[in-house]
Amino acid sequence: MxxxxxxxxxxxxxxxxxDVAAIPGAPQWPSVVGEQTWWCAPDPATATVGLMWRGADGVVCPVLGPGWPVGNKAIGYGGRPYLATPEFAVFSRSSDQRLYLIADMPAAEPSSAGAALEPAPLTPADPEGVTRTNYSDPILGPSGTEIWAIREVTELTEELTDPAPRTKRDVVAIPLSGAAADDPTALRVVARSHHFLSTIRLSPDGTRLAWLGWDHPAMPWETTDLMVASIVDGVAVAQARVLGGDEGGVGTQVAVAQAEWADADSLYALADPDGWWNLFRVDLAGDETAAINVFPTESEFGHPIWRVGSTSFAVTDAGVVLRRSLGDETLIRWDPETGQTTDLAPGWTEFANSVSGPGAGAGTAIVAVAASPTEPSTPLRIDVAGGRLTRCVERAEYxxxxxxxxxxxxxxxxxxxxxxxxxxxxxxxxxxxxxxxxxxxxxxxxxxxxxxxxxxxxxxxxxxxxxxxxxxxxxxxxxxxxxxxxxxxxxxxxxxxxxxxxxxxxxxxxxxxxxxxxxxxxxxxxxxxxxxxxxxxxxxxxxxxxxxxxxxxxxxxxxxxxxxxxxxxxxxxxxxxxxxxxxxxxxxxxxxxxxxxxxxxxxxxxxxxxxxxxxxxxxxxxxxxxxxxxxxxxxxxxxxxxxxxxxxxxxxxxxxxxxxxxxxxxxx
Known part of the structure; x- marks a missing residue:
């Protein structure tokens, strides 16, 4: 023509x-939960975010009914707001910032019961006008009876004052029984270290906890500490920095963007002592901690931490999956045995800071939010071992x-x-x-x-x-x-x-x-x-x-x-x-x-x-x-x-x- x-x-x-204003925003916070895939979906019509589930049969539906928006206000920009397991899910409700439990989820098509679900509160309500509390990046505690999460508490004042001294963060244990919903003393502090915390990870054997921390005036892309502690009686003890830090000069700053357990005695971490966020392996088995750049390259695998718990790589039983960036991005599998890499998503050029997998020893599936010049953002589930790629949401014709x-x-x-x-x-x-x-x-x-x-x-x-x-x-x-x-x-x-x-x-x-x-x-x-x-x-x-x-x-x-x-x-x-x-x-x-x-x-x-x-x-x-x-x-x-x-x-x-x-x- x-x-x-x-x-x-x-x-x-x-x-x-x-038309443009009505288009939903990009999916957020995907998770692999056995054969299911979970993620958060923004809705511009209600200005809220809902929790979605895709079953093994490909059916996609909301987990919750109206009135249960998901999200938190961690560090102002939010953090991972939920944990889903095959047996239950825990999520942060954006309207009151409390954590809630969804128990006994149906085996398929949760929306059939979604409207009738009445999640139970796990955390106490804030005293009105006194404090504002949120919880982010929840994980399952080693006993299986608790959720561990990063708690942020800000004292409220009528006058405009510096928020830093009024804000405290720690890792807390939250009973799945709901005991803390009405009794704040039922919460237990697991760890305290820095003014800011992110990415709490429990070792596969449940004996160690790792997390990232940093303090004012640094931003997390300037310098962060990768901390590891032993778990004794449900509390982190003998805390130690194993990577990252700031010796006081611009040239000596190291920022760790993410860390995940490789096994019970070692971690993979994204750090930039060489000027690029590369993949390091941190060995904790010996008397002295050793950190080695196992994938040196002049390209980035990491990301700036603007949201608590954001991720750019995942550990699977078939290798490490990394979001690699220098211009257009790729999603690759790196084989730690051979050093070989494989492109997992040819044609997709952008991957959000939300690459999520099952963890070491838990399978070979990962999920990432991907986009390209011709494709809108969508969750992609990938079998890393077999290479099978599945769109979790069918592309709507525009x-x-x-x-x-x-x-x-x-x-x-x-x-x-x-x-x-x-x-x-x-x-x-x-x-x-x-x-x-x-x-x-x-x-x-x-x-x-x-x-x-x-x-x-x-x-x-x-x-x-x-x-x-x-x-x-x-x-x-x-x-x-x-x-x-x-x-x-x-x-x-x-x-x-x-x-x-x-x-x-x-x-x-x-x-x-x-x-x-x-x-x-x-x-x-x-x-x-x-x-x-x-x-x-x-x-x-x-x-x-x-x-x-x-x-x-x-x-x-x-x-x-x-x-x-x-x-x-x-x-x-x-x-x-x-x-x-x-x-x-x-x-x-x-x-x-x-x-x-x-x-x-x-x-x-x-x-x-x-x-x-x-x-x-x-x-x-x-x-x-x-x-x-x-x-x-x-x-x-x-x-x-x-x-x-x-x-x-x-x-x-x-x-x-x-x-x-x-x-x-x-x-x-």
């Missing part, structure tokens, strides 16, 4: 903001597939010889094409984190724009994960500089290649991406407009009591010491340079956001409007929304506001 010619940015498209842009990986070289990777989504529409002598308008998308990374996935949010004739490029600026510690540390004390310069470099490279119009280039992002968007508008004259989701605008007030515990000292890495490095803070602050913002933008903010509080957006909007009235084209503040929007009606408003902005500023 001959395409009609129409200016870029004006193409009619059947993809609407409402009626407008021809309008969905296919991503292309590219890179541009910047100062210092660094290669900045990015992904380009070309304008795509089966009915229209742009004029041959005019390049398309471009949207630079800046990811959050800032330690996140780009993914080559079938992304309908971008299709909303590319189907109308916009190009989109999402940038792995310095600080992104997947390219080693040195690339990540490019952002140390250069936040608001490196991320902006890399974004501009990508935009210029696409313009030079004739793939983007330099006069019609916008920028968009949320959280750290919202910061970079504001910084780009304040410190660069390259962008014609911007979309800002829940940003940081004033780094001098984004620490301690001005944000949540997890990131309350992060600014020391990103910018510097707020008291000593005031000149650097003033230089990069978008709020301090609000008068220099001359391009129109829209601001989108949740009023319940405790990570990037609404005052960060409020003050920036007020400062810009004071010197450039009308420059803020829209400011939407959403009650009931936090950091990362959940409701489909919220996202509909946001996406439509973006379309309106780009049509008015970047349109032909």
């Amino acid at each position: 001959t395409k009609a010619e129409k200016p870029y940015g004006t193409w009619p498209s059947p993809i609407t903001a409402e 009626p407008h597939e021809a309008w969905v842009s296919r991503p292309e990986r590219r890179h541009v070289q910047v100062e210092g010889g660094w290669q900045v990777p990015y992904i380009y989504y070309p304008p795509t529409n089966p009915e229209y094409q742009g004029p041959s002598d005019v390049p398309p308008p471009l949207l630079i998308d800046v990811h959050g984190g800032p330690t996140s990374g780009t993914v080559t996935t079938r992304y309908l949010n971008f299709a909303l724009f590319t189907s109308r004739g916009y190009a989109v490029a999402t940038v792995d600026y310095g600080g992104s994960t997947g390219y080693g510690r040195a690339y990540r540390d490019r952002l140390r004390h250069t936040w608001g500089i490196t991320d902006v310069e890399d974004s501009v470099a990508v935009a210029r490279a696409l313009a030079a290649a004739g793939l983007a119009d330099p006069a019609r280039t916008g920028i968009r992002g949320g959280s750290a991406g919202g910061w970079a968007t504001l910084a780009a508008l304040a410190h660069s004259d390259y962008f014609a407009c911007g979309t800002v989701y829940f940003p940081i605008s004033d780094p001098a007030t984004w620490y301690d009591e001005q944000t949540h515990d997890f990131e309350s000292r992060y600014i020391h890495y990103l910018v510097g010491d707020p008291e000593k490095d005031t000149a650097r803070f003033a230089r990069v602050s978008p709020l301090a340079h609000a008068a220099e913002i001359t391009a129109p933008f829209i601001m989108l903010q949740g009023l319940d956001d405790v990570i990037c509080r609404p005052d960060q957006a409020d003050r920036l909007v007020k400062a810009v409007e004071a010197v450039n009235p009308g420059l803020v084209r829209a400011y939407h503040r959403f009650p009931g929304e936090g950091h990362g929007f959940r409701k489909d009606e919220t996202m509909t408003v946001c996406l439509q506001a973006e379309l309106d902005l780009y049509a008015s500023v970047l349109g032909a």
Whole structure:
């Protein structure tokens, strides 16, 4: 079919903001439970997450009925919220953060009883207004009568105060009998070590416990400790660091991203003493602990810990399964006997930090959430020994597939010889094409984190724009994960500089290649991406407009009591010491340079956001409007929304506001 010619940015498209907002988010937290596969599924219509089960017969159904949303608020971003076994399941209910027990699950099709299930509470309710408690990363204790989980308790105050001294974390034992539901003294502390804890793992013989810990001001991709302790009378004793740590200098920091037991006397761990998250084996059998890099390579197997219990590898009886990243990802099996590797999922290019398996001595099946340029995120169950791959959810046919842009990986070289990777989504529409002598308008998308990374996935949010004739490029600026510690540390004390310069470099490279119009280039992002968007508008004259989701605008007030515990000292890495490095803070602050913002933008903010509080957006909007009235084209503040929007009606408003902005500023 001959395409009609129409200016870029004006193409009619059947993809609407409402359609995109209604698409569920990616599955989360998959688990192998014998022949069953479990995972969590977000529902934008209810802004909740449900627990799903796929049986051996392929039937997929919810485990619980309405009113039982799953999730927790561990470290602000959540953690693994459930444990499922063939006999029972334990989960964290997002509405009250208590743990609940599902006993005597039916052998098949749990939804037949799901609506009637009445889970029993295992943990006590918080005294109203006194404390807020959550439980994450639950495992079965060695006795089989307890659940062990990471407990986070925050003392509540009416005044805004530093959350760090008010927050405590430990590993606790929770009786499956339900005794602790009304009696908090029935909980037993198993282990205490660091301010932050993640990834608790019991050895196969039940005699040792391993976990990760770190303390302020470090973030877990800077330095973590892999701890091991003996279990005596249900308590961890003789705690010792066996890998990781910080000797006090930048060059001596080691971050352990995950650890799993290989057998009763050794662990596999992802650590980066050589600058890359590689696979180490930690031998505990001798008098001295030995850690050996068993798979040295200049690529990443690990991940930044933003959620408690996140995983990038799994141990099986058929080898170790690893998520390998350097650009497009692969899921591989590594044979510890031969060192040989096997690609387990050819054609799939992205794997979430949720690779899950049965553990040493418990089978050969794993499950991972995977995606590709043509496939949406879905749980994949893989028999590692036989190589059989099963989609846990059938791919729903999308009626407008021809309008969905296919991503292309590219890179541009910047100062210092660094290669900045990015992904380009070309304008795509089966009915229209742009004029041959005019390049398309471009949207630079800046990811959050800032330690996140780009993914080559079938992304309908971008299709909303590319189907109308916009190009989109999402940038792995310095600080992104997947390219080693040195690339990540490019952002140390250069936040608001490196991320902006890399974004501009990508935009210029696409313009030079004739793939983007330099006069019609916008920028968009949320959280750290919202910061970079504001910084780009304040410190660069390259962008014609911007979309800002829940940003940081004033780094001098984004620490301690001005944000949540997890990131309350992060600014020391990103910018510097707020008291000593005031000149650097003033230089990069978008709020301090609000008068220099001359391009129109829209601001989108949740009023319940405790990570990037609404005052960060409020003050920036007020400062810009004071010197450039009308420059803020829209400011939407959403009650009931936090950091990362959940409701489909919220996202509909946001996406439509973006379309309106780009049509008015970047349109032909």
